Amino acid sequence: MSRHKLIKQLDLEEELDDYDGGALYDNDENQGISPEDQGTFIIAIVNGEYRLRQGTIRVRDVLGPGFEISDARIQESLWYYYYDVEKSVNYLLSEQTSSNTKPKQKGADLKLSAVDGKSDLNCRCHRRWVENDYDLDFGAFNDPDVPIIHSVTGSSYFKPDVMSTFFNDAPWCNIPPGRQGEILIEPLYPPGRLMGGSSFQGDAKVSKLAAIAAARRMKEDARSRSGTVTSSVALLDKLGNKMSLETPNELEMAPKAATVKPLNPVQADTSKTSRKYPVRERGVLNSNTPEDAIPPVESIISERKRDPETFSIPIALPSAFARTILGPSFERAPTSGQDGPPCDLVGSPYHFFFDVADAKMDAFAEPSPDDVVLKAQTSKGTKTTKSGTGDEIRAVTSALGDVAISEAPKYKSKNLDVLAEFKKTQIKPTANFVVIGHVDAGKSTLMGRLLYDLKVVNKRTLDKYRKEAESIGKSSFALAWVLDQGTDERKQGVTIDIGMNNFETDKTAFTILDAPGHRDFIPNMIAGASQADFAVLVIDASTGSFESGLKGQTKEHALLVRSIGVQRIIIAINKLDTLSWSRDRFDEIQQQVSAFLTAAGFQPKNLAFIPCSGLTGENIVDVSTNVKASWYTGPPLISLLESSEPFARALEKPLRLTIDDIFRGGVQNPLSISGRIDAGSVQIGDIVITVPSNETAITKAIEVNSEPSDWAVAGQNVILHLANIDPNYLKTGDVICSLAAPIKPLSIFTMKVLAFEHILPMAVEVHRGRLHAPGRISKLAAVLDKASGKPKEGGKKVRIVKPGSVARVVVEVDEPVPLELGGKVVLRAGGQTVGAGLLE
């Protein structure tokens, strides 16, 4: 089918609407963007709505009450101007003025009068040009590989009036006039060519293939121009003179960027006509059609504006065969040697996107398969312009050959020095904390409240939960539902698995790990605790509950987190609202708990107590305003969380990542794993090995805090998208290791264990993070002296290890497990934690 037909059927508005979503989608897939850019962009999207609203209000303020305009209109212009109020106002004003002169314009649209026809014609050139380009871009929209830059700049691109103010902020003064001409025209190239390892000349990493392609294109460029144009700069000068007769030259506008002034009516005309492009005449797509009586100069301009290849596309479309074989990417615009982003754009509001483009180019320093196709297409384009009758079969054959060549490395490593990168980036300190406590202490509710008060969860969502919770008669569980997302969890009102959520304060980025309190799900709690830096122990203060908790999971959890390696613990004494904020009760609990925790091995300075109520939200984010609670003068929970010190990470060691979950990350990532990096670092393209299955996999992409990243280091909770591995080789609890230093799985090991219960030679489950393997204690080697760590004298055979004592035991497991010396292991039997300790 002809591409022209596509355009005819195109609903432009709909396409434009899609950009927003398209950008988001692409962004998710876009792994090449550096984290900072990525962060900014995501925030921009998230804040978009808010900023849009703010912008609308401000625009209305500037325009004054007399100005009649719809909100939608304002928002639209704000969107195009990237929330720049000044520019939007300018635009809207000009829009309004031009609409007054509209009738005159309509008449002039086709019958070009000698006087004002020039500007109109110019617009039409623009328009046709836009159409052409849109044609090219349209294919790209269907291509999931096309990154955001396409759609975003594309949307601004369709509005020539946008272009007129495009460079307002740019420091033109430093640029030699010759280059100014270039720059003015450059942005009109299809932005898609910035992508996919294009031959942007500034990039040092241009591959050989790309360089050859670029050289060939340059040559072709020169040839096609040589007939008509002697020097583009001279021409542009001419053009500039001509244009300046009717409109103030856009070039001249630029230096005055700092002081934005209202556009004059004539320029407004330009923008107005071009605004109407959706109702353009569809017949005049091809500029080569004879009835187009364009004066020679204009045609040169348009020709100059167009890339020769772009030009050639409508003439020689790829064959049906080529399209079938090579997919939609085949129809994308060819790369050009000159279409890199103007470096002076940095000051403009659009520079961000170009930054993204830069990052993207880094990510694909090698020519991508698309690129090779494009190169082939370019050469094909060359042929068709030369011979006139496209030698399509040969072109396709050569393209296919190229594709075959480029198949080799799919996920190219950038060979980053991850540690250097990590030091370079000034990321907020991150902290993961696990929320522990007896069942029904209100852990999930407390965290739900924290997230709600920090506006991580909006009111609408919570209202929805509230309504649903009420409908099943569990209205007090609404806050807990923020983290308890499971069907069973909601039905039963009990957390079953670890609930994860991220939030940020000014100082720190936190990850919540909401542990289940029920004793059946302690394996899950262990998994969560092993990902945590510090813990929040929630205690139900109400009469009886505290006491039963202290015997139950309050105790077990506290001992577990301590033996897993958590040093610092914040004790949130919850549900004090039901005891009318009784200070005596708080003191009593504080005394008992701190005595217990100190005995368990926590240092008193690492304990912090806080009275609070998760249900009513007192002392969580804000200090309680309740008079009864006024005796508490300390900081709220959030401040205590923030006061946690940064934690040392084992960055230098070889990679270790215990698999927490294996899932389908999406259409493009059929196999993803999540977990916390225990040690070392990983980057895209790394080959990793899974233990105990000993299979290799390629790290296709990395997500840190649900944002794509090129690398990740120890301490971060990450998602790795893997390739080249069968999912059956992976199991939760397995360890991902660096290829150079994999763990050797053990089937028998000696460990030093602190007994929580009586230890006999018996069947136990060995827990480490998500890993839990059945095994047995085969031998009690010795009871150790707690102080010296030496075996106790006496020479007796150890028959039984009493709770609280330290012993050396030999553990055998049924199947080899990925454990290392010094690994912290928990032993459980019959639903009880019998001990925890270190591998020796």
Place this chain on the structure above:
Amino acid sequence: MRLVKQAIERDGSGTMTLCPEEPEDMWFAYNLIRPTDTVRASAIRRVTTESSTGSTSSTRIHTTLTIRVTGLDFDPQSSQLHVSGRIAEETKYTKVGQYHTLDLELHRNFTLEKAEGWDSVAKGLVKEACDPVKSSEAWAIVMEEGMANLCVLTGSRTVLRQRIEGRVPRKRGGTAQGDHDKGLRKFYETILETLLRQIDLTESKPILLASPGYTASNFLKYVLETAINTGNKPLLAQKANFVVVHSSSGHLYALNEVLGQPAVLAKLKDTKFTKETKLMDDFMTLLRKDDGRAWYGPNEVEKAAEQGALGRGGGVLLISDALFRAQDVTVRRRWVKLVDKVRDVEGGEVRVLSSEHESGKKLAGLGGIAAILTFPLQDLDDDEEENDEETIEPNVNRNESGIGS
């Protein structure tokens, strides 16, 4: 097992002819037959004959052979017992000293003559095997999200039939929650398929579903839903046989705690393994108290028996049947002597626990032998250091390796 003929002299020598009737009996036979015993049973042997012209022809002959046992091989999955040895009696087709491996078959008699004579343990085993009150079989699925163990419980064994692993993605909030539910459903589907492949729906046997949390009850819900949706009436008829019980994990050893629960006891008529489980629990409780009434390990228990602490009024000897399977005759005799002493002289209780049962496995971890004493004894483990090496090590079978020293 059916006792066909018994001809045992006073001194313990003599033969017994037995007829195994069900797979479980093969397990008894495995425990009963020892190396150096003589077994006579029907056999198929390939016989090669050479004619006068020198050409050979081989034929398969059904015959009855008598062999002196050198080794036994038991396959727990298919309950098959292979007894290998050297032919002890010449027949038309074979000579003495040729090797042969007998495959004991169901409903085919075999005659056993004990070289060492029939001791009390062997006699007790035959008596137990021939007990007409059969222990009931039950199915059990111990599961948790992503892992299930399907096994058969018989009177003396727990046979793991199938281990099922499914990938269930964790909850991840939002729309990804669907993945978790979908994964879980797929996992249930796999378990049900496996179960239907393994069990005979026309029989009515209890099916225990054990799990931590809600996995087992959700699975049962899924099973009944599926039965209704697919119109699977035989499956629906099993509804009353399903018992949902709590276990602390999905690993097989968690079955131990399952068997002690009242809901299970009500379903299983057989009391042998529940009694054994209870005895093991009692022993553990006493051991925790550390009052000197509970001891484990070969030497300690023997000493306690010597001192008469395993007598009437609560003395219990717990011994794993694995000890009687020792290759060395003297070792076997040592344990038989201990059993005889406790039972006949002291008047204590003796429990032979199956090493293929969960409680027996627990005992195996303690060295295969343990005792609850009638009165506290201290320091039974004194001056054991030098003795340990020489006396215990030879006795150690695979189950207690690593304990002795």
